[in-house]
Amino acid sequence: MLRSIDAADPFHRSRTRVRSAWLQPLGIIGAVMLAAIVLAAILAPWIVPHPPNAMSFPRLQPPNATNWFGTDQLGRDIFSRVVYGARVSLPYALQLVVMSAVLGTVLGAIAGYFGGWIDGVIMRAADLVMAFPDIILAMAVVAALGPNLFNAVLAVVIVSWPIYARVVRSMILTLRDEPYVQSSRLLGASSGRALWRDIRPNAAGPVVVLAALEYGHAVLILSGLSFLGLGAQPPIAEWGSMVSEGAKYFDRWWMSVFPGLAILVVVLGANFLGDTLRDALDPRAAKTFR
Amino acid sequence: MTVPLLQVERLVISLPTPDGGRVLAVREVSFDVGPGEIVGIAGESGCGKTLTALAVMGLLPPGGRATGRIGFDGRDLLALRPSAHRAMLGRDIAMVFQDPMTALHPMLSVERQMTEHLRHHRQLSARAARDRAVEMLDLVRIPDPGGALRRYPHQFSGGMRQRVAIAMALVCGPRLLIADEPTTALDVTVQAGILRLLHRLRDELGLSMIVITHDMGVMSALADRVGVMYAGRIVEEGPRPLVLTRPRHPYTAGLLAALPDAGPDGEGAQASRLQALPGAPPALADLPEGCPFLPRCVRSRPACTGAEPPLRPVAPGHAIACPVDPFAQGAA
Amino acid sequence: MGQGMAALVRQGWFAIPGLVRFVLRRLAVGVFLCVGVTLIAFTLTQVVPGDPISASLGDAAASDPEIVAAFRARFGLDRPLPEQYVIYLGNLLRGDLGESLLTRRPVAADLAHYMSATIELAVMAMTIAMVLGVALGVLAAMFRDRWPDQVIRVVSLAGVSVPTFWLSLVCLYVFFFILGWSPGVGRLSPGAPAPAAITGLFLVDAALTRNWRVFHDALAHIALPAMVLAVYTIGAITRFTRASMLEAMGQDYVRTARAKGLPERRVILGHVLRPALAAIVTVSGMAFGRMLGGAVLVEAVFSWPGLGEYAYRSALALDLRAIMGVSLVIAAIYILVNLVVDILYAVIDPRIRLG
Numbered sequence: 022m023l024r025s026i027d028a029a030d031p032f033h034r035s036r037t038r039v040r041s042a043w044l045q046p047l048g049i050i051g052a053v054m055l056a057a058i059v060l061a062a063i064l065a066p067w068i069v070p071h072p073p074n075a076m077s078f079p080r081l082q083p084p085n086a087t088n089w090f091g092t093d094q095l096g097r098d099i100f101s102r103v104v105y106g107a108r109v110s111l112p113y114a115l116q117l118v119v120m121s122a123v124l125g126t127v128l129g130a131i132a133g134y135f136g137g138w139i140d141g142v143i144m145r146a147a148d149l150v151m152a153f154p155d156i157i158l159a160m161a162v163v164a165a166l167g168p169n170l171f172n173a174v175l176a177v178v179i180v181s182w183p184i185y186a187r188v189v190r191s192m193i194l195t196l197r198d199e200p201y202v203q204s205s206r207l208l209g210a211s212s213g214r215a216l217w218r219d220i221r222p223n224a225a226g227p228v229v230v231l232a233a234l235e236y237g238h239a240v241l242i243l244s245g246l247s248f249l250g251l252g253a254q255p256p257i258a259e260w261g262s263m264v265s266e267g268a269k270y271f272d273r274w275w276m277s278v279f280p281g282l283a284i285l286v287v288v289l290g291a292n293f294l295g296d297t298l299r300d301a302l303d304p305r306a307a308k309t310f311r
Numbered sequence: 312m313t314v315p316l317l318q319v320e321r322l323v324i325s326l327p328t329p330d331g332g333r334v335l336a337v338r339e340v341s342f343d344v345g346p347g348e349i350v351g352i353a354g355e356s357g358c359g360k361t362l363t364a365l366a367v368m369g370l371l372p373p374g375g376r377a378t379g380r381i382g383f384d385g386r387d388l389l390a391l392r393p394s395a396h397r398a399m400l401g402r403d404i405a406m407v408f409q410d411p412m413t414a415l416h417p418m419l420s421v422e423r424q425m426t427e428h429l430r431h432h433r434q435l436s437a438r439a440a441r442d443r444a445v446e447m448l449d450l451v452r453i454p455d456p457g458g459a460l461r462r463y464p465h466q467f468s469g470g471m472r473q474r475v476a477i478a479m480a481l482v483c484g485p486r487l488l489i490a491d492e493p494t495t496a497l498d499v500t501v502q503a504g505i506l507r508l509l510h511r512l513r514d515e516l517g518l519s520m521i522v523i524t525h526d527m528g529v530m531s532a533l534a535d536r537v538g539v540m541y542a543g544r545i546v547e548e549g550p551r552p553l554v555l556t557r558p559r560h561p562y563t564a565g566l567l568a569a570l571p572d573a574g575p576d577g578e579g580a581q582a583s584r585l586q587a588l589p590g591a592p593p594a595l596a597d598l599p600e601g602c603p604f605l606p607r608c609v610r611s612r613p614a615c616t617g618a619e620p621p622l623r624p625v626a627p628g629h630a631i632a633c634p635v636d637p638f639a640q641g642a643a
Numbered sequence: 644m645g646q647g648m649a650a651l652v653r654q655g656w657f658a659i660p661g662l663v664r665f666v667l668r669r670l671a672v673g674v675f676l677c678v679g680v681t682l683i684a685f686t687l688t689q690v691v692p693g694d695p696i697s698a699s700l701g702d703a704a705a706s707d708p709e710i711v712a713a714f715r716a717r718f719g720l721d722r723p724l725p726e727q728y729v730i731y732l733g734n735l736l737r738g739d740l741g742e743s744l745l746t747r748r749p750v751a752a753d754l755a756h757y758m759s760a761t762i763e764l765a766v767m768a769m770t771i772a773m774v775l776g777v778a779l780g781v782l783a784a785m786f787r788d789r790w791p792d793q794v795i796r797v798v799s800l801a802g803v804s805v806p807t808f809w810l811s812l813v814c815l816y817v818f819f820f821i822l823g824w825s826p827g828v829g830r831l832s833p834g835a836p837a838p839a840a841i842t843g844l845f846l847v848d849a850a851l852t853r854n855w856r857v858f859h860d861a862l863a864h865i866a867l868p869a870m871v872l873a874v875y876t877i878g879a880i881t882r883f884t885r886a887s888m889l890e891a892m893g894q895d896y897v898r899t900a901r902a903k904g905l906p907e908r909r910v911i912l913g914h915v916l917r918p919a920l921a922a923i924v925t926v927s928g929m930a931f932g933r934m935l936g937g938a939v940l941v942e943a944v945f946s947w948p949g950l951g952e953y954a955y956r957s958a959l960a961l962d963l964r965a966i967m968g969v970s971l972v973i974a975a976i977y978i979l980v981n982l983v984v985d986i987l988y989a990v991i992d993p994r995i996r997l998g
Contacts, residue, residue: 047797149679151929152974154936157954158683161966164958241806245940248808249955264809268944274816281809288804296800368902400904408902413895418917418992427913428903463993479903 045300051293058287062107069101073258081273091275093266099275102258103283109259111287113174114239120178122232125185132186133193144190147183155180156245163251170243170259173252177242181235188227230299237291244284260284315343316519317367317487318382324362327374334596337362338543339379344487349513349520351534351551353527353566355592358540360523364489367521368406369396383487402432405480409492411472415464415479422460425479432483447478450515451508470501474508481512488512489521494529506532527567531555536628539563542593542603545622549629560631561608562588602633610635665995669985673978680974681735685728685967735971743957743965750968753953758972759843760830761942761949765934767846767869772876772930777923779877780884784892785911795881802878807937811871811944818867825867828946831860868945872937876930883926887919894918921991928981935973 061068070089071077076096084091090099132143150158155177162176244261246252253259255266260280267276324337337359344350352360366377367388381388383404388396408414416424425447426440435443441460448456451474464472473493480488490509494502510533512518522533530537531551538548539562547560558564565588590607593599601616602608608615614634624630656664743750783795818825826832830845838848838857846865849858891897892915900914901907939951946952950969957965989995 047800145679149676149683152676152680152932152977153970154932154934154973154977156936156939157951157970157973160939160954160958161970164966237804241804244806245808248806248940249943251955251958261806261808264806264812268812271812271816272820277809277812281806281813284806284809285804288806289801292800292804370898370901397901397904397906400902402904406902408895408899410895414899416896416900416914416917417994418921419914420993427909428905431905431909465994476899 045297047293048297051290051295051297054286054290055294058107058283058290059111061104062111065104065108069098069104071098071101073097073101073105074256081270081276083273084275090279091273093263093276094270099263099279102263103260103279105258106260106263106280106283107287109170109253109257110240110244110261110284113170114236114243117174117177117181117239117243118232118236120174121181121235122185122228124178125182126189126228128182129186129189130193133190134197140190143186147186150180151183153180156242159242159246160249160251163246168251168254170247170253170257173243173246176246177239181239184235185228185231188231192227226302230295230302233291233298234295237288237295240284240288240291313345316346316348316383317344317521318380319343319363319367320380320382322363322366322377322379322381324359324366324371324375324377326362326372328596332596333376336375336543336595337366337377340540340543340545342538342545342548344519344521346486346519347513347517349509349522349533349535351522351524351530351537352540353524353530353537353563354540355525355566357592357595359543360540361491363540364406364491364521364523367489368400368404369393398432401428401480401485402483403485404487404489405483405485406489406491407473407476407480407493410496411469411476412464412496414476415472417464419463420460421462421464421475424464425460425475425482429482444478444482447482448475450481450512451475451478453478468501469497470504473497473501473505477505477508477512481516481518485518487519487521489523491523492525493522495524495526502529503532509533527555539566542598543595544603544632546604546632547630548622549626553626553629559625559629559636560633561610561635562604565607565609604633665989666982666986669982673982676978677971677975680970681732681967682728683970743962743968746965750965753965754950754968754972755843757948757950757953760947761935761938761951762976763844763846764865764869764872764941764947764949765931765938767865768872768876768934768938769927769931771869772873772880772934773927775873776877776880777884777920779881781888781911781916781919783881783885784888784915787889792885796885799878799881802874802881804878805874807871807875808940808944810874811868811941814867814871815944826860826863828944830864830947831857832864835860868941868947872934872941875937876934879933880923880927880930884919884923887922888915891915891918917991921988924984924987924991928977928984931980932977935977 070087074097078088078092078096078098080092080094080096082088082092088098088100090103093099093102128143128147132140158180159173159176162179163172166172166175243252244259244264247259247261248265250262250265253262255262260283263280264277267273267278267280270276320341322337322340323335325333326336328334340359340363342350342352352363354360362371362375365371365375367381367383369388369391371377377389379389383399388399422441422444425444426435426437429435429440429443430437444460445456448459453459453471453474459467459475464475467475473496477488477490477493493509494505497505506529509520509522513520520533522529524530534551536549537551537554538545539554539560540546541562547554547558547563554563555567558567569588588607593603593606599605601618602611602620605611605615610633612635620632620634622630622632625636743753746753779795779799783792783799786792815825815828819827831837835857838845838854838861839852841848841851845861846858849855849861888911897910897914900910905913935951938947938949939955941947942949942951943955950973953965954969954973956962957969
């Protein structure tokens with residue numbers, strides 16, 4: 022009578038292994054890539070060979086022993102500028118994601134919890150904003166407020182909050198009728214309290230996953246706006262604007278390629294990591310379109 | 312002695328576990344189905360009855376492996392190449408699932424769903440296939456079969472959908488139909504109609520059936536012979552009247568006693584208290600020594616903690632996997 | 644009396660076939676969105692800290708009060724805000740979008756001129772993206788967890804990670820500058836005449852007039868920008884298709900299809916792809932919107948004379964009318980595309996159509 026599988030295992034392992042989520046190779050690679058850039062950003066003042074804004078080299082030189090990434094039209098070392106660029110792009114993108122997440126979460130929570138016309142207004146506003154390609158609306162906002170990196174962040178926040186709002190709102194709609202929330206309200210907790218204590222921990226997960234997935238996108242759109250001249254202004258060493266300057270000196274390929282490569286590395290790393298996180302924490306989110 | 316249409320011999324099914332190991336979900340199940348015979352397999356969720364059916368169909372979940380022998384028409388289905396096995400599905404052996412709302416494709420017309428495998432297996436023309444489909448819909452008593460072909464599953468009621476599913480399964484003329492909980496998803500008022508339909512189909516077409524259910528009422532209405540499964544094995548098998556009126560295995564007795572208005576074969580109302588079986592089936596990955604039913608058994612004896620009790624006959628054609636037989640002295 | 648009227652209206656409403664009702668509802672939503680869009684654009688331009696006048700007149704002219712007053716009167720900038728908005732809305736309905744501060748031409752003419760270039764580019768890119776994206780996604784789902792799937796997943800992830808403006812430059816450099824495969828920037832070679840202006844879409848116009856030389860020239864010029872523009876969308880659609888396919892594969896009706904003995908290819912293409920496609924169709928509208936945004940960056944690099952470039956120049960110049968015009972057009976395109984998508988979805992999923 023068979024009880025269990027013994028030493029002589031007649032069944033070969035199926036090919037659908039379930040790996041421990043945290044050890045996914047792609048996730049680790051992504052984490053390493055991001056960590057490397059973050060580290061470079063933090064240690065920039067100590068590791069760059071030359072000051073980023075010093076115009077001390079022959080102009081428009083291809084990569085060589087002194088200037089690993091070559092020099093630009095003002096004789097600045099591109100390698101140093103690329104490393105310093107991390108100190109601009111990474112924090113601003115983070116700021117963008119956090120602000121969008123907070124704004125979207127608050128609005129979504131209000132819409133979901135109170136329902137009625139408040140819900141209607143907020144969701145119509147969300148639909149309206151999402152009816153736009155985000156770069157275009159961001160361009161209009163930046164044009165209205167004046168082109169600089171902070172306004173660019175603000176502009177993108179204005180177009181990004183709806184995704185968070187939708188997620189949080191649907192979470193709240195499901196959770197609102199959960200018994201433990203109802204019982205706490207019956208015990209006299211105010212709406213705000215119930216929202217904060219009972220619902221927030223559950224809604225936090227998907228929001229964090231979404232934010233992680235959005236980080237790469239934030240870097241892309243901020244550098245895109247800077248590329249168009251609507252974000253970081255010279256002489257700030259920002260990757261997008263560096264690519265834009267390089268475009269004017271088209272045959273000096275090193276001026277555009279390296280900053281863009283840096284963007285690619287950061288976004289790729291963030292997306293690898295975000296994807297892995299998403300698979301581990303919230304598989305349903307695989308079907309959101311981004 | 313008629314040759315059985317289906318012979319399941321010592322079927323063992325293992326499944327992968329999340330931590331990379333394997334668990335035995337079906338542990339040496341054997342039974343036969345004769346031509347024109349309806350065999351019922353009863354048991355709680357997780358006892359392995361659906362997996363057994365899926366093994367016959369070659370549709371085990373990813374990572375599932377089956378060993379043993381499943382003889383159909385003299386050929387061992389488990390030894391067939393997947394393509395050869397697939398050629399028999401729908402054509403010789405067909406299956407009807409529990410919920411017709413999810414089992415039928417919401418975006419394909421009834422005609423498409425009923426004729427695609429017919430044309431694949433029998434190379435019929437569109438017109439011939441359509442005629443055959445109408446014939447089957449008529450057989451299962453769907454009104455306006457021609458119009459029904461043009462419609463979509465969501466436009467039918469629950470009972471009608473299941474009839475369509477049954478017609479769809481039978482359109483190629485299979486000899487064996489496996490019905491997995493055919494009435495569970497339906498309203499009580501509709502269930503009787505489906506049961507009558509299945510019975511009639513057996514009578515008119517000579518169809519053999521395996522009916523899988525946890526509902527003893529369904530069992531009593533349909534089955535000729537019954538097998539009761541627990542923790543991956545058959546613990547009682549025998550002719551339906553015997554098993555349902557005089558269950559000899561404590562688990563079967565418990566299942567029947569748990570019915571409201573319990574009274575096998577519908578005889579008389581019993582005490583108004585529901586007698587639920589205490590406890591729950593054991594986790595298959597962690598089976599204890601001895602009889603798996605032991606923790607919930609009211610008849611246990613010291614002998615039950617030894618080896619797992621084998622199936623032993625207690626009457627011609629009736630066997631139980633229990634060393635204790637309450638009817639041994641003929642007491643009712 | 645009122646109740647009788649209401650009942651009559653209801654009866655009339657439900658007498659219209661389901662699909663038409665569906666379309667009408669979507670149209671109403673579209674109109675609402677368009678109005679909302681103009682409101683947003685109008686509001687935005689009012690929070691401008693800078694002065695649009697000095698931006699277009701230059702400091703010398705701006706310091707002359709008479710010129711300034713004439714300018715303000717001409718562009719209606721001296722009226723109260725709500726009045727400006729209402730006047731604008733009225734003009735819109737008559738097809739008049741005002742005059743651009745920058746180009747001094749009617750905005751409507753500007754938009755018509757630039758719109759076809761963007762539409763041609765976007766449609767080309769979208770076609771490439773859908774075909775490749777769905778194909779790769781289906782392959783990835785069919786070979787789940789095996790090496791083709793892993794490769795496709797990494798490639799599609801890379802696709803959504805690449806900065807579009809950078810990729811444009813790199814591709815231009817490699818394929819034009821180094822390899823000479825692509826003819827370079829712009830829609831046509833310098834000096835080549837544009838085909839007869841029937842639709843404004845050079846490929847269509849050239850084909851219609853059998854002007855094959857121009858057709859080939861336009862095709863050669865659109866190839867690279869369209870492919871670069873498609874990259875992000877290919878990545879996104881591949882990922883989404885894969886997820887939708889996998890979800891559909893887990894459904895009961897797939898098991899039923901297999902239980903009927905159908906060959907695997909028939910199961911995938913006939914039973915799994917359909918609901919997956921329905922989902923993909925739903926997001927293709929959003930994907931198109933995304934792509935319009937990406938077009939801004941691609942147009943900038945490839946000197947493609949389209950809406951994106953126009954929008955960007957207008958934004959920099961704080962050109963009120965132009966910005967609103969572009970916003971409206973882009974939103975209208977987006978809404979129209981979504982309407983088509985919704986209708987397509989109703990065709991694919993009979994539950995919507997007949998339910």
